[in-house]
Amino acid sequence: xxxxxxxTGGAAVKDAPGADAPLVELRAxxxxxxxxxxxHGVDLAVRPGRVxxxxxxxxxxxxxxxxxxxxxxxxxxxxxxxxxxxxRFSTPREALDRGIATVYQDLATxxxxxxxxxxxxxxxxxxxxxPLRRLDIDRxxxxxxxxxRAMGIVLDDLEQPIGTxxxxxxxxxxxxxxxxxxxxxxxxxxxxxxxxxxxxGVVLKYIAAARDRGLGVIFITHNPHHxxxxxxxxxxxxxxxxxxxxxxxxxxxxxxxxxxxGGAELTALKHELAQVRGVDVEELxxxxxxxxxxxxxxxxxxxxxxxxxxxxxxKAVDET
Amino acid sequence: xxxxxxxxxxxxxxxxxxxxxxxxxxxxRAAERSGxxxxxxxxxxxxxxxxxxxxxxxxxxxxxxxEASSLSTVLYQASVMGIMTIPVALLMIGGEFDLSxxxxxxxxxxxxAILSYQLTLNVWTGVIVALIASLAVGAFxxxxxxxxxxxxxxxxxxxxxxxxxxxxxxxxxxxxNVASDSISDMDGFDQAKSIFASEIGIGGVNFKITIxxxxxxxxxxxxxxLRTRFGNWxxxxxxxxxxxxAVGVPVGLTKILLFxxxxxxxxxxxxxxLFSFNTVQSGEGVGNEFLYIIAAVIGGCLLTGGYxxxxxxxxxxxxxxxxxxxxxxxxxxxDWFKAFLGVMLLLAALVNLWVRRQATRR
Numbered sequence: 001x002x003x004x005x006x007x008t009g010g011a012a013v014k015d016a017p018g019a020d021a022p023l024v025e026l027r028a029x030x031x032x033x034x035x036x037x038x039x040h041g042v043d044l045a046v047r048p049g050r051v052x053x054x055x056x057x058x059x060x061x062x063x064x065x066x067x068x069x070x071x072x073x074x075x076x077x078x079x080x081x082x083x084x085x086x087x088r089f090s091t092p093r094e095a096l097d098r099g100i101a102t103v104y105q106d107l108a109t110x111x112x113x114x115x116x117x118x119x120x121x122x123x124x125x126x127x128x129x130x131p132l133r134r135l136d137i138d139r140x141x142x143x144x145x146x147x148x149r150a151m152g153i154v155l156d157d158l159e160q161p162i163g164t165x166x167x168x169x170x171x172x173x174x175x176x177x178x179x180x181x182x183x184x185x186x187x188x189x190x191x192x193x194x195x196x197x198x199x200x201g202v203v204l205k206y207i208a209a210a211r212d213r214g215l216g217v218i219f220i221t222h223n224p225h226h227x228x229x230x231x232x233x234x235x236x237x238x239x240x241x242x243x244x245x246x247x248x249x250x251x252x253x254x255x256x257x258x259x260x261x262g263g264a265e266l267t268a269l270k271h272e273l274a275q276v277r278g279v280d281v282e283e284l285x286x287x288x289x290x291x292x293x294x295x296x297x298x299x300x301x302x303x304x305x306x307x308x309x310x311x312x313x314x315k316a317v318d319e320t
Numbered sequence: 321x322x323x324x325x326x327x328x329x330x331x332x333x334x335x336x337x338x339x340x341x342x343x344x345x346x347x348x349r350a351a352e353r354s355g356x357x358x359x360x361x362x363x364x365x366x367x368x369x370x371x372x373x374x375x376x377x378x379x380x381x382x383x384x385x386x387e388a389s390s391l392s393t394v395l396y397q398a399s400v401m402g403i404m405t406i407p408v409a410l411l412m413i414g415g416e417f418d419l420s421x422x423x424x425x426x427x428x429x430x431x432x433a434i435l436s437y438q439l440t441l442n443v444w445t446g447v448i449v450a451l452i453a454s455l456a457v458g459a460f461x462x463x464x465x466x467x468x469x470x471x472x473x474x475x476x477x478x479x480x481x482x483x484x485x486x487x488x489x490x491x492x493x494x495x496x497n498v499a500s501d502s503i504s505d506m507d508g509f510d511q512a513k514s515i516f517a518s519e520i521g522i523g524g525v526n527f528k529i530t531i532x533x534x535x536x537x538x539x540x541x542x543x544x545x546l547r548t549r550f551g552n553w554x555x556x557x558x559x560x561x562x563x564x565x566a567v568g569v570p571v572g573l574t575k576i577l578l579f580x581x582x583x584x585x586x587x588x589x590x591x592x593x594l595f596s597f598n599t600v601q602s603g604e605g606v607g608n609e610f611l612y613i614i615a616a617v618i619g620g621c622l623l624t625g626g627y628x629x630x631x632x633x634x635x636x637x638x639x640x641x642x643x644x645x646x647x648x649x650x651x652x653x654x655d656w657f658k659a660f661l662g663v664m665l666l667l668a669a670l671v672n673l674w675v676r677r678q679a680t681r682r
Binding site: 092093104108109110111112113117120121122123124126133134135137 | 543547548549551552555556559560562563564566567568569626627
């Protein structure tokens with residue numbers, strides 16, 4: 001049971017040989033809420049300096065997976081290992097103490113407070129003896145600025161309320177904060193979900209920056225394109241089980257998209273749409289494994305095929 | 321690290337000189353916030369402008385207002401209210417209300433008066449017991465709030481009614497009257513009076529000691545709010561309770577301590593009233609809780625929490641003092657006081673709303 005982490009189950013083996021031991025590992029892990037099985041038989045390994053992407057539709061079990069790793073819930077089957085030893089967290093604090101930090105969708109920031117106060121909230125630096133113990137504001141501002149710069153975030157005014165930053169920037173501050181407070185594993189819960197194209201790009205850059213600093217990153221998303229841009233390993237969840245687990249070298253973004261969308265269902269959906277809208281089914285790209293690229297545009301499948309994007313897709317598929 | 325350095329410049333989003341491109345605003349880069357705008361974003365600026373306006377106004381229309389002794393009266397009026405307004409404002413920044421704050425003052429004074437008189441103790445015993453009782457009321461409010469998750473409006477409305485009823489009933493049980501017995505001839509009275517209710521002469525004008533306490537408390541509260549961990553937590557629990565909890569801020573403890581702070585203020589004002597008048601009317605204090613909240617709001621504290629200062633409520637209380645006394649000095653019908661206060665409140669609320677939009681504008 002307590003063998004060291006290099007002996008990995010199923011999914012993780014496919015990563016580059018000689019990769020360091022996983023920081024966090026799930027082996028056939030699962031979670032049941034009463035008699036509802038939210039997650040079952042999931043294998044996942046997070047290595048330092050790697051981005052592990054977890055993809056899945058709404059309700060696929062992504063949230064449950066995060067909650068287990070971040071210490072909000074406990075797994076009910078399988079194993080959860082940190083640094084090779086089985087663990088069972090009962091509070092997020094315990095996970096945090098083991099270096100597992102979670103950046104939630106709501107980011108855990110206080111909008112009206114200045115950036116630097118948010119950065120150190122709950123872990124403020126102080127100086128002086130007790131009755132006069134006070135915030136070490138200079139040091140906090142300096143440290144916050146350094147950490148943000150190290151992540152490539154340059155803010156001119158750390159006094160501005162964090163609410164004045166864009167969603168992407170706030171996300172980045174939250175990431176930088178987790179990194180500063182000793183996170184070795186960073187769990188990002190749909191960091192790009194509510195963001196525009198440009199802001200998503202910014203966040204992806206910071207995910208890469210965190211990876212380059214040697215952190216293991218779990219990147220939860222339902223956008224395969226975002227995942228493919230930074231990911232080293234991809235796990236697709238579907239109805240609480242692992243549908244796919246593959247290293248970057250083994251999969252293309254088209255295949256990933258198809259897995260993510262669920263190829264067969266997509267075909268069915270396409271036919272339905274065709275009937276509803278009166279679109280010629282022949283005009284639509286095929287939905288099965290042969291031409292998965294259609295869905296990869298992320299646009300409604302019913303879009304007229306004559307558009308440049310679709311045309312391009314087709315060509316790409318032909319080449320495959 | 322070297323990798324990071326390499327990434328850093330590339331990752332630095334749009335250039336830090338957004339004024340050139342209008343798109344910069346969309347990126348939330350508030351880099352160009354001018355000094356003036358930052359000043360305007362201070363919570364107490366609106367109140368300061370209003371205070372100057374009110375002062376100039378009464379200075380012009382009411383000649384007696386110009387005398388130094390009038391200033392002493394105005395400041396005294398403001399200080400009695402202002403000492404309570406400070407902890408109420410901190411509580412509001414922490415995202416909660418205390419509707420029992422007004423009657424809690426009376427409860428504290430009655431506790432000290434009745435206990436000392438009935439048991440013929442040194443008044444200091446009563447003072448200490450009153451302190452414990454006041455802190456306990458605050459702790460109870462906070463504890464009930466955290467335990468039940470009910471809004472503080474409801475919880476403290478309950479304790480307001482309980483205290484109001486208990487003040488009257490208990491006083492009648494012991495004195496057969498609606499006021500407590502005079503304690504002016506009891507042991508320790510003079511000493512306590514010198515601490516809670518004496519006067520200090522400066523340049524031939526007597527200033528009540530509460531004025532100095534008021535300013536000292538405001539300075540302490542400002543320090544607490546801006547320079548300590550606890551102050552950081554106050555803003556955090558008021559601004560976003562769930563986020564604060566997620567990063568390890570003890571939300572429950574912070575709120576309970578804030579309610580106890582209100583208890584502390586109530587005790588201090590209660591002691592001042594008791595040693596000024598020797599006796600306490602048990603029905604007093606009702607309605608004052610709103611005045612405290614109004615002064616805090618005029619002073620720039622957000623009703624919704626997470627924003628405000630300790631200086632603002634001082635200015636808010638000063639405006640309150642000026643208006644209530646200025647109307648008298650101007651020989652107007654004092655009945656207009658509340659109407660004037662209402663107008664001030666609405667204006668302050670509008671200014672606050674505008675300030676917040678400015679401060680968080682994308």
